Amino acid sequence: MYAAEINRTQPACLLLLIDHSTSMSAPWADTGTTKAGQLALAVNRLLGNAVLLCSKGDDRVYDYFEVGILGYGRGVEPILHGSSPHRPLLPISELAVNPKRVDQVARKVPDGAGGVVEVMMPVPVWVDSVADGWTPMVAAVEAAEQIVVDWCARHEQSFPPIVVNVTDGESTDGDPRDAAKRVQNTGTADGNTLLFNLHLSSGARNPATFPATAADLPDQFATMLFEMSSPLPPSMLDAASGLGYEVQPGSRGFLYNAEATVMIEFLDIGTRAVTPTGLRELTAGPGAMR
Known part of the structure; x- marks a missing residue:
C-alpha cells in the first residue's frame, strides 16, 4: 500500500485546506509577518517547488499530480x-503557465567571491494572504470529501489523495472529526486518503511534531486534530526522518504550534514524496531543499 507509481497516467492529488479566519491576521512569532501572510508565502513556495519537481529541466512540466486549495472563512471556496x-483541482502544468501574477522579490545570493549580494528575482504567486471570517472547518472537510471522492473514482490505481488542513483555531461550525473520518475512508486501490493537520500559533509554545500518541498533547483541541490525522505511510516516514525529525511507525501527519520553517518542510514532504524523484531529493537532507 502507498506504493503506486506516480506518472502522467496515474497522477497524485494534493488538496490544501487553508484557514482564512480573522485570527490569521495575528503576527506569527518572529517571522515579521502575519500567520496568513507567512502561510501564503509557504504555499506559493510549495507550488513553485512542485512545478520544478515535475519539470525535466526545460519548459516542459509533466502532470505528475493535480493540486487544489480551499480557503475557509466567510464560507468555503477554491482559492x-x-x-x-x-x-x-488543476494539473500542475496549468499552474506553471498561469500564476495569478509574478512578483519581484529581493533575495540574497552568493556573489562568487565568498559574500552575498541582493538581487531581485521573479516569484510566481497563485494565492494571496486572507484573514477574514470564522473557522468553518466541518464545511471545509466536507467539501474536501466530495473532491477526493470524485478524484478517486477517476484515478482508481493512483497513489491516494493527500489532504492537508492548515488552521490556527478551533472549528466554529461543530466537531470536524466525523467528516475527517469520512475523508480518510475514501481512497484508491493503493490505500486510503491521507489527511494531515498543521496548527499555527502566535508563539512556539508546547510544539508537537509527528506524534505517535496523544498522551503528551497540551489540550483537547490538539487531541482533536491528532485524531483527525492519518499515520504517515512508509515513504513519508522516510522523508521526515531524512529531514532530521524523530518519527516512528504510527507517527501521524500532525504538527501543533508549528514554527515557520517546520511548516514549510511539512508541506514539502507530501509533494516531494509523491513525485517520481522527489523522495530521493528530500531524503538528501534539508540542504537539498534550499
Missing part, C-alpha cells in the same frame, strides 16, 4: 488561481 467550484 487557487484558475480553479473554480466546478473544477477545484
Whole structure:
C-alpha cells in the first residue's frame, strides 16, 4: 500500500485546506509577518517547488499530480488561481503557465567571491494572504470529501489523495472529526486518503511534531486534530526522518504550534514524496531543499 507509481497516467492529488479566519491576521512569532501572510508565502513556495519537481529541466512540466486549495472563512471556496467550484483541482502544468501574477522579490545570493549580494528575482504567486471570517472547518472537510471522492473514482490505481488542513483555531461550525473520518475512508486501490493537520500559533509554545500518541498533547483541541490525522505511510516516514525529525511507525501527519520553517518542510514532504524523484531529493537532507 502507498506504493503506486506516480506518472502522467496515474497522477497524485494534493488538496490544501487553508484557514482564512480573522485570527490569521495575528503576527506569527518572529517571522515579521502575519500567520496568513507567512502561510501564503509557504504555499506559493510549495507550488513553485512542485512545478520544478515535475519539470525535466526545460519548459516542459509533466502532470505528475493535480493540486487544489480551499480557503475557509466567510464560507468555503477554491482559492487557487484558475480553479473554480466546478473544477477545484488543476494539473500542475496549468499552474506553471498561469500564476495569478509574478512578483519581484529581493533575495540574497552568493556573489562568487565568498559574500552575498541582493538581487531581485521573479516569484510566481497563485494565492494571496486572507484573514477574514470564522473557522468553518466541518464545511471545509466536507467539501474536501466530495473532491477526493470524485478524484478517486477517476484515478482508481493512483497513489491516494493527500489532504492537508492548515488552521490556527478551533472549528466554529461543530466537531470536524466525523467528516475527517469520512475523508480518510475514501481512497484508491493503493490505500486510503491521507489527511494531515498543521496548527499555527502566535508563539512556539508546547510544539508537537509527528506524534505517535496523544498522551503528551497540551489540550483537547490538539487531541482533536491528532485524531483527525492519518499515520504517515512508509515513504513519508522516510522523508521526515531524512529531514532530521524523530518519527516512528504510527507517527501521524500532525504538527501543533508549528514554527515557520517546520511548516514549510511539512508541506514539502507530501509533494516531494509523491513525485517520481522527489523522495530521493528530500531524503538528501534539508540542504537539498534550499
